[in-house]
Amino acid sequence: MRIKDIPKIERPREKLLEYGAESLTDTELLAILLRTGTKGKSAIEMAEEILRSASDTFKGLAGKDIDEITKIPGVKNAKVITMAAALEIARRISKQILKEKGII
Numbered sequence: 049m050r051i052k053d054i055p056k057i058e059r060p061r062e063k064l065l066e067y068g069a070e071s072l073t074d075t076e077l078l079a080i081l082l083r084t085g086t087k088g089k090s091a092i093e094m095a096e097e098i099l100r101s102a103s104d105t106f107k108g109l110a111g112k113d114i115d116e117i118t119k120i121p122g123v124k125n126a127k128v129i130t131m132a133a134a135l136e137i138a139r140r141i142s143k144q145i146l147k148e149k150g151i152i
Contacts, residue, residue: 051079051090060092074106075099081130086122094122098131110135 056062060076069077078095085091097120102108109117114128146152 049090049093051085051092054092074104078131081134082127083130089122094120098123106135106138110139 051059057066060072060080063076064072064080072080075092075095078099079091082091082094082098085094089097098117099105099109101117101120102112109131114132117123117128117131118125143152
């Protein structure tokens with residue numbers, strides 16, 4: 049299913065603008081990062097496949113090697129770089145929080 053076929057308010061970007069990032073599923077958040085899908089596969093479907101390959105968690109995705117992720121059809125360097133950057137930002141935020149709390 050193409051994202052254009054989804055009612056506007058249910059599309060990830062529009063949903064984020066209307067209801068906030070916390071209202072989105074992991075799949076929808078990842079689909080926003082992916083930006084586009086491939087022929088025959090929407091960004092949402094691609095995000096589902098990527099998350100499935102990582103035990104359906106961002107933690108699992110963060111632990112995957114870039115080469116593993118690019119084996120998924122349609123996932124090229126640009127998409128992997130975007131995901132890797134977002135996951136690194138999350139890791140750094142977590143580290144900063146733990147430092148502030150004196151845990152590390």
